[in-house]
Amino acid sequence: MYELKEPGGKSVRLEEGTAGEALKKLGAGKGAIAAILNGRAVDLFHPLNEDGEIAPITAGSEEGLDILRHSAAHLMAQAVEELYPGTRYGVGPSIKDGFYYDMEIPGGITEEDLPKIEKEMRRLAKRSIPVERREMTKDDAIAYFREVKNDPFKVEIISELEEDKVSLYFQGNYADLCRGPHVPDTSWIKHFRLLSVAGAYWRGDEKNVMLTRVYGTAFADEEALEAYIRRMEEARSRDHRRLGRELDLFSLQPEGPGFPFFHPKGMVIMNQLTDFWRKEHVKRGYSEIRTPLILNRDLWIRSGHWDHYRENMYFTEIDENPFAIKPMNCPGGMLVYKSQIRSYRDLPLRMAELGMVHRHERSGVLHGLMRVRCFTQDDAHLYCRPDQVKDEIIGIMDLCDFIYREVFGFKYSIELSTRPENSMGSEEQWGIAERALKEALDERGAEYRLNPGDGAFYGPKIDFHLEDCIGRTWQCGTIQLDFQMPEKFDLTYIGADGKEHRPVMLHRTVLGSLERFFGILIENFAGAFPYWIAPVQARILPVAGDFTEYARKVADELRAEGIRVEVDERDEKLGKKIRDAQTQKIPYMAVVGEKERESGGVAPRERARGDLGAMSMARFKEVLAEEFSPF
RNA sequence: GCCGGUGUAGCUCAGUGGUAGAGCAGCGCACUCGUAAUGCGCAGGCCUGCGGUUCAAGUCCGCACACCGGCUCCA
Numbered sequence: 001m002y003e004l005k006e007p008g009g010k011s012v013r014l015e016e017g018t019a020g021e022a023l024k025k026l027g028a029g030k031g032a033i034a035a036i037l038n039g040r041a042v043d044l045f046h047p048l049n050e051d052g053e054i055a056p057i058t059a060g061s062e063e064g065l066d067i068l069r070h071s072a073a074h075l076m077a078q079a080v081e082e083l084y085p086g087t088r089y090g091v092g093p094s095i096k097d098g099f100y101y102d103m104e105i106p107g108g109i110t111e112e113d114l115p116k117i118e119k120e121m122r123r124l125a126k127r128s129i130p131v132e133r134r135e136m137t138k139d140d141a142i143a144y145f146r147e148v149k150n151d152p153f154k155v156e157i158i159s160e161l162e163e164d165k166v167s168l169y170f171q172g173n174y175a176d177l178c179r180g181p182h183v184p185d186t187s188w189i190k191h192f193r194l195l196s197v198a199g200a201y202w203r204g205d206e207k208n209v210m211l212t213r214v215y216g217t218a219f220a221d222e223e224a225l226e227a228y229i230r231r232m233e234e235a236r237s238r239d240h241r242r243l244g245r246e247l248d249l250f251s252l253q254p255e256g257p258g259f260p261f262f263h264p265k266g267m268v269i270m271n272q273l274t275d276f277w278r279k280e281h282v283k284r285g286y287s288e289i290r291t292p293l294i295l296n297r298d299l300w301i302r303s304g305h306w307d308h309y310r311e312n313m314y315f316t317e318i319d320e321n322p323f324a325i326k327p328m329n330c331p332g333g334m335l336v337y338k339s340q341i342r343s344y345r346d347l348p349l350r351m352a353e354l355g356m357v358h359r360h361e362r363s364g365v366l367h368g369l370m371r372v373r374c375f376t377q378d379d380a381h382l383y384c385r386p387d388q389v390k391d392e393i394i395g396i397m398d399l400c401d402f403i404y405r406e407v408f409g410f411k412y413s414i415e416l417s418t419r420p421e422n423s424m425g426s427e428e429q430w431g432i433a434e435r436a437l438k439e440a441l442d443e444r445g446a447e448y449r450l451n452p453g454d455g456a457f458y459g460p461k462i463d464f465h466l467e468d469c470i471g472r473t474w475q476c477g478t479i480q481l482d483f484q485m486p487e488k489f490d491l492t493y494i495g496a497d498g499k500e501h502r503p504v505m506l507h508r509t510v511l512g513s514l515e516r517f518f519g520i521l522i523e524n525f526a527g528a529f530p531y532w533i534a535p536v537q538a539r540i541l542p543v544a545g546d547f548t549e550y551a552r553k554v555a556d557e558l559r560a561e562g563i564r565v566e567v568d569e570r571d572e573k574l575g576k577k578i579r580d581a582q583t584q585k586i587p588y589m590a591v592v593g594e595k596e597r598e599s600g601g602v603a604p605r606e607r608a609r610g611d612l613g614a615m616s617m618a619r620f621k622e623v624l625a626e627e628f629s630p631f
Numbered sequence: 632g633c634c635g636g637u638g639u640a641g642c643u644c645a646g647u648g649g650u651a652g653a654g655c656a657g658c659g660c661a662c663u664c665g666u667a668a669u670g671c672g673c674a675g676g677c678c679u680g681c682g683g684u685u686c687a688a689g690u691c692c693g694c695a696c697a698c699c700g701g702c703u704c705c706a
Binding site: 100108109110111112195196197198199200201204205206210211212213215241245246252253254257312357359361362363364365366367370371372375377463474475476477478509511512513515516517541543544545546571572573574575576577578579580581582583589591593594595603605610611 | 632633634635641642662667668669696698699701703704705706
């Protein structure tokens with residue numbers, strides 16, 4: 001006899017049975033896909049063998065979706081096994097928005113095979129094949145996968161597990177190593193879709209074989225699945241590469257793979273961004289420098305880049321001497337620091353640089369403006385005394401928060417990355433540096449994720465990540481603490497004691513790469529940029545050819561106020577002009593015709609609000625002046 | 632770099648071995664127009680490049696380049 005209680009307080013006594021039956025008796029079975037029994041997630045078909053607390057995991061919940069998707073991955077693997085005998089299986093987890101399975105499929109597959117697999121999945125689902133869990137010893141499991149399944153990947157995974165016992169899930173002939181829980185039978189998986197096929201290295205290591213990864217997704221109901229598909233389609237329409245072309249912001253040409261071209265309208269945005277950036281940095285006590293793109297190779301050997309970053313660098317020659325194109329701004333910045341004797345009174349010294357860097361990226365990783373081979377970092381190097389480090393870090397975090405959240409309204413996440421392999425410096429220095437970053441994060445009360453082993457080769461870092469339109473996150477801001485460079489370059493300042501001391505150096509960016517940040521701006525606003533940054537802020541639309549002259553006069557008057565304005569002089573109907581201005585996502589249109597010319601006014605239209613009604617020029621200027629601007 | 636896919640007009644795409652097409656954009660003409668597409672006409676192509684198969688290649692094969700989705704790597 002077992003007594004099960006649900007969190008609400010209800011309880012039930014059962015002679016025997018399963019977790020699912022207990023939930024049903026408690027009236028909590030509806031929508032359940034699995035259960036939590038004494039804090040452990042279990043299958044609904046888990047046989048009861050203890051008293052305790054039980055609660056349902058519903059299919060719609062995050063945890064439930066996770067289980068559903070994991071089961072969908074199993075179903076897909078089962079379908080692949082039916083269709084492609086001899087397939088071997090890597091891992092098949094649920095992920096954000098779906099699931100995947102990495103498989104070694106004899107003969108391989110392409111996206112054209114997905115409908116066939118999906119069909120087989122539906123066939124198997126319809127048959128309501130029961131899912132069964134079996135625990136066995138590690139040795140038995142290894143033997144099973146080696147001898148029955150001939151699957152070296154599963155054998156490898158099991159061999160490395162710590163536990164003595166492992167659990168296997170069976171459905172029909174298909175078996176998989178899995179912790180579970182899973183749905184009770186295959187018919188529970190109804191609302192799914194296979195999405196794409198890709199290559200993926202076994203265990204994520206490029207030295208290993210490449211498996212075929214099939215991505216898919218599953219939801220608790222058809223509406224949620226369709227909503228997801230729609231969302232992905234809508235996301236495609238705001239892809240920065242597409243909008244970059246449609247709005248004539250930038251282009252990428254085969255002549256320069258990874259080297260973007262910025263068109264006039266794109267440059268307006270870049271310039272607005274940097275104008276704002278400069279003003280904000282002045283306010284926050286930064287000075288600005290600029291260092292050369294090409295510097296002697298010895299500098300890079302000295303900085304450690306030759307040893308740690310050579311693969312990503314471009315090299316050239318001047319008068320038969322070796323030079324390198326800078327992949328980072330720090331060595332140049334340090335030469336500026338060293339150009340004179342520094343006093344403790346100068347510290348903290350904050351030197352910013354909009355530095356263009358070139359990095360050799362492998363051909364397969366390029367992605368619009370998000371991942372390029374030449375980009376402009378909104379870099380800064382801060383030199384300070386050890387006791388100033390924490391406040392400086394907090395100051396940078398404030399600046400990031402201000403720009404991301406207050407100015408642009410972005411959500412962001414923070415990561416703390418610690419010492420990587422192949423790094424410079426002592427254990428002790430890294431310890432101090434990592435603790436300093438942690439303290440600053442804690443003091444500011446920032447939430448962050450730990451990312452062990454992902455620091456720069458010269459120091460640990462705090463990274464700020466922003467999201468693109470389909471949920472991929474991109475690193476933008478970064479704060480890196482560096483004890484190495486000041487050492488390598490023998491940076492000093494004269495202390496109050498008259499002696500030389502070693503400054504601590506912080507590298508940081510806020511926007512990260514102007515190019516990437518621009519890409520994120522495009523996607524975030526779907527091309528409908530805020531007024532202050534919009535390439536064209538207002539377009540004047542004469543109702544007919546007769547009013548072109550007046551339209552030009554209106555444009556001139558606005559232009560004199562510094563407003564970015566243009567006139568649609570084409571011989572088209574008003575409806576067409578409005579439509580085109582809307583498609584170009586121009587914030588304001590100003591219609592002018594007989595009435596406006598008579599009164600000397602305009603009839604403005606705002607892209608989201610529509611017709612604002614006729615008004616005087618003075619009033620229109622006021623309306624424009626009321627628009628948000630961060631500077 | 633690796634796996635898979637794609638490459639035809641400025642853009643989006645038809646064209647499955649036999650004379651290169653459409654819509655939008657562009658240009659011209661007419662219309663003189665009031666809040667999301669006026670009509671008619673014209674022009675626009677080394678079908679990514681280089682090789683090969685074939686009487687014949689946009690179409691089939693190979694290589695290269697670029698791009699797309701992932702993996703690894705990264706701002």
